[in-house]
Amino acid sequence: MTDVKHQLFEQFAIVAKALGHVHRLDLLDYLAQGERGVDGLARATGLSVANASQHLQNLRRAGLITSQKRGLQVFYQLAGEDVVGLLGALRHTTERHVAEVDRIVAGYFNARDSLEPVSRAELLKRSHEGLVTVLDVRPSEEFQAGHIPGAVNLPLKDLEKRLKDLPKDQEIIAYCRGPYCVLSFEAVAALRNKGYTAHRLEEGYPEWRASGLPVEATK
Amino acid sequence: MTDVKHQLFEQFAIVAKALGHVHRLDLLDYLAQGERGVDGLARATGLSVANASQHLQNLRRAGLITSQKRGLQVFYQLAGEDVVGLLGALRHTTERHVAEVDRIVAGYFNARDSLEPVSRAELLKRSHEGLVTVLDVRPSEEFQAGHIPGAVNLPLKDLEKRLKDLPKDQEIIAYCRGPYCVLSFEAVAALRNKGYTAHRLEEGYPEWRASGLPVEATK
DNA sequence: CTAGTAATCAATTATTCGCTTGAATACTAG
DNA sequence: CTAGTATTCAAGCGAATAATTGATTACTAG
Numbered sequence: 358m359t360d361v362k363h364q365l366f367e368q369f370a371i372v373a374k375a376l377g378h379v380h381r382l383d384l385l386d387y388l389a390q391g392e393r394g395v396d397g398l399a400r401a402t403g404l405s406v407a408n409a410s411q412h413l414q415n416l417r418r419a420g421l422i423t424s425q426k427r428g429l430q431v432f433y434q435l436a437g438e439d440v441v442g443l444l445g446a447l448r449h450t451t452e453r454h455v456a457e458v459d460r461i462v463a464g465y466f467n468a469r470d471s472l473e474p475v476s477r478a479e480l481l482k483r484s485h486e487g488l489v490t491v492l493d494v495r496p497s498e499e500f501q502a503g504h505i506p507g508a509v510n511l512p513l514k515d516l517e518k519r520l521k522d523l524p525k526d527q528e529i530i531a532y533c534r535g536p537y538c539v540l541s542f543e544a545v546a547a548l549r550n551k552g553y554t555a556h557r558l559e560e561g562y563p564e565w566r567a568s569g570l571p572v573e574a575t576k
Numbered sequence: 577m578t579d580v581k582h583q584l585f586e587q588f589a590i591v592a593k594a595l596g597h598v599h600r601l602d603l604l605d606y607l608a609q610g611e612r613g614v615d616g617l618a619r620a621t622g623l624s625v626a627n628a629s630q631h632l633q634n635l636r637r638a639g640l641i642t643s644q645k646r647g648l649q650v651f652y653q654l655a656g657e658d659v660v661g662l663l664g665a666l667r668h669t670t671e672r673h674v675a676e677v678d679r680i681v682a683g684y685f686n687a688r689d690s691l692e693p694v695s696r697a698e699l700l701k702r703s704h705e706g707l708v709t710v711l712d713v714r715p716s717e718e719f720q721a722g723h724i725p726g727a728v729n730l731p732l733k734d735l736e737k738r739l740k741d742l743p744k745d746q747e748i749i750a751y752c753r754g755p756y757c758v759l760s761f762e763a764v765a766a767l768r769n770k771g772y773t774a775h776r777l778e779e780g781y782p783e784w785r786a787s788g789l790p791v792e793a794t795k
Numbered sequence: 796c797t798a799g800t801a802a803t804c805a806a807t808t809a810t811t812c813g814c815t816t817g818a819a820t821a822c823t824a825g
Numbered sequence: 826c827t828a829g830t831a832t833t834c835a836a837g838c839g840a841a842t843a844a845t846t847g848a849t850t851a852c853t854a855g
Contacts, residue, residue: 361684365756366601368677372670373601377593378843382585395802408844410803420673429801429852436673439665446658446665451591454639454655458587465580537584597813614832627814629833648822648831 375419376447380404381412388422389441389563390495390534391502392434441567448536466542474559475530477568483528490524492531492555494544495562501575505532505565508573513540516547525553532558532565594638595666599623600631607641608660608782609714609753610721611653660786667755685761693778694749696787702747709743711750713763714781720794724751724784727792732759735766744772751777751784 375381383402387393393401399409413433416422421440424433435441452458475483483489484507491508493500500510511519513533523529529548533540541557548555558565566572594600602621606612612620618628632652635641640659643652654660671677694702702708703726710727712719719729730738732752742748748767752759760776767774777784785791 361680361758362605362756363598363602364680365677366598366605368674368680369601369666369670370596370598372674373592373666374596377589377596379582379585379589380843382588382592383582386581386585396800405845406802407804407846410801411843414803420670420675426802426851431802437669439669439672443665443669446662447588447592450656450658450662451588451639453658455587455591456639458584461580461583461587537581539580599813615830624815625832626816626834629831630813633833645822645832650832 372419372421375416375421376443378412380408381416382444384409384412384416385421385435385440385444386534388433388435389444390499392432394430394432396430397498398433438567441563445564445567462537474557476559477565477570480530480558481570483530488527490527490529492523492529492544493533493562494531494540495533499534499562503566503572503574504562506571506573508532513544516544520551523548523553527554529553529555530558531555533561535561535563591638591640594635594640595662597631599627600635601663603628603631603635604640604654604659604663605753607652607654608663609718611651613649613651615649616717617652657786660782664783664786681756693776695778696784696789699749699777700789702749707746709746709748711742711748711763712752712781713750713759714752718753718781722785722791722793723781725790725792727751732763735763739770742767742772746773748772748774749777750774752780754780754782 376385380402384398387398387401395406395410395413398404398413399406402409404412413422413424417424417433421436422433423436424431426432480489480491484491491505493504493508493510494513494516495504495510496512497510500508500512504510509522511522531541531544531548533544536559538561541561545555545557562572595604599621603617606617606620614625614629614632617623617632618625621628623631632641632643636643636652640655641652642655643650645651699708699710703710710724712723712727712729713732713735714723714729715731716729719727719731723729728741730741750760750763750767752763755778757780760780764774764776781791
C-alpha cells in the first residue's frame with residue numbers, strides 16, 4: 358500500500374544522500390565540465406585516489422554518473438544533463454533559503470561582482486552582432502572537452518602573459534565552470550585592471566550545455 | 577580562493593543531506609500539502625513525536641522549512657514553492673537513472689496505470705468545457721488546507737459509501753498528494769470498477785500549486 | 796613473462812547519524 | 826497557581842559513513 362511510496366522515497370534518499378557531501382559535489386562539478394579518469398579527478402579535487410574512487414562509486418550507485426573502461430583508465434561521466442539541472446535546483450533553493458550563502462558570497466564576491474553579470478541570452482545577442490570576445494578561462498583540458506562555440510581559451514594562470522592575444526577594442530565576456538567558479542571573477546577583475554571592458558557570464562559551461570545550446574569540442 | 581567554493585558547497589551539502597532520509601522526504605511530502613503541527617506530522621508519518629521534531633529541526637536548519645508558534649502548537653511549512661521544484665528535480669533524475677524505480681513502479685502501479693494519466697494542461701482544458709468532475713481523494717484535513725478550484729473532496733476511505741455524490745455521466749479526474757501517491761491510483765481503479773469513466777491527474781496538488789496555478793482553500 | 800600503471804577492494808578507526816527514553820520548557824485553561 | 830498539552834532538549838547506544846592504509850585485481854608495454 359503505502360509501502361510503495363517508501364520504496365520509492367528510499368531511492369530518492371539514496372540520490373540525495375549522494376549529493377550530501379562536499380567532495381562528491383566537487384567531483385560532480387568537475388565531471389560537469391566533461392568526462393575524466395579517476396586519477397585526474399583525484400588530482401583536481403585533491404583527494405587520494407582510493408577516496409575519490411569510493412566517492413565515485415557512491416555516485417555511480419546512486420545513478421548520477423556512469424563509467425566505462427577505455428584502455429588502462431576508467432572514465433566517469435555525468436549520467437545525463439538532467440543531473441546539471443538537479444544541481445542547479447539544489448543551488449537555487451540553497452541560495453534562496455540559507456542566509457549563510459549571502460554571507461559567504463557577500464564576503465568574497467561582492468567587491469568584484471559590483472558589475473552585473475551577462476545572461477546566456479544576452480551573450481548570444483551580442484556575439485551575433487560580432488562585437489564581443491567570449492573568453493573561456495578554464496584549464497585547457499576542460500576547454501578541449503567542450504566549450505562555447507567561438508570561445509577563446511586562455512586559462513586564468515596564463516592570462517597575464519598572454520594578454521596580447523586579446524583584442525583591446527572589443528568587450529570581453531568571461532566564463533568558467535559555474536556560477537560560483539572563481540576563475541571568471543578573477544579574470545574579469547584582472548582584465549579591468551588592464552583597461553579592458555570585461556564582464557562575467559552569469560553561469561558556466563555546464564549550464565550552457567545543459568540548456569541545449571550548441572557546444573564545440575577540440576578533437 | 578577556492579575556499580569560497582567549498583564553503584558554498586558545504587551549504588549545498590547540508591541541504592542535500594537533509595533530503596537524504598526517507599522520513600524527512602515523507603515529512604516534506606506531507607508539508608507540501610499544507611502546513612501542519614508536529615503532532616499531526618508525527619501521526620501522519622508514524623514517527624514518534626520526539627523523532628519527528630528532530631527531523632523537522634534538521635529540515636529547518638537546512639532552510640527547507642520554516643516554523644512558527646501559534647497558540648500551543650508549532651506549525652511547520654515549506655520554505656517556498658521552489659522546494660517542491662527541488663523535490664521534483666530529485667524525483668526526475670532518480671526516475672531517469674535508477675533502474676530500481678522502474679522495477680518498483682512496474683510491480684505496483686503498472687496493472688492500474690494502463691490508462692495514461694491526464695496532464696495539468698489537459699485538465700484545465702477539459703474542466704473549462706465543464707465536462708469533468710475533479711476529485712480530490714486526500715483526507716479532508718489536507719483538502720481544506722488547499723485544493724484545486726472546483727474540486728470535490730471525497731477521501732479514499734469514504735469513497736465506497738459516498739459514491740452517490742458523484743455524477744455518473746461525467747468523466748472523473750482524480751488527484752492526491754503527488755505523482756506516486758497511491759490514493760488516486762486506488763480511487764481510479766475503484767471508480768472504474770463501478771462503471772465510472774475515471775482518470776488520474778499526472779501529478780498532485782503540490783505540483784499544481786508550485787506551478788503557479790490558482791488554488792482554493794476552505795476557511 | 797615481467798614490470799609498471801590505474802583502479803578497486805578490504806580492514807581499521809574516528810565521526811556522525813538516527814532513534815529511544817525520560818526530563819525540561821513553554822504555554823494555556825480553569 | 827495548578828494541571829494538562831505540545832514541543833524541545835539531553836543523554837546514550839547501535840548503525841552507518843568517511844578517510845587511511847596496504848593489498849589485490851586488471852590490464853598494457855616491452
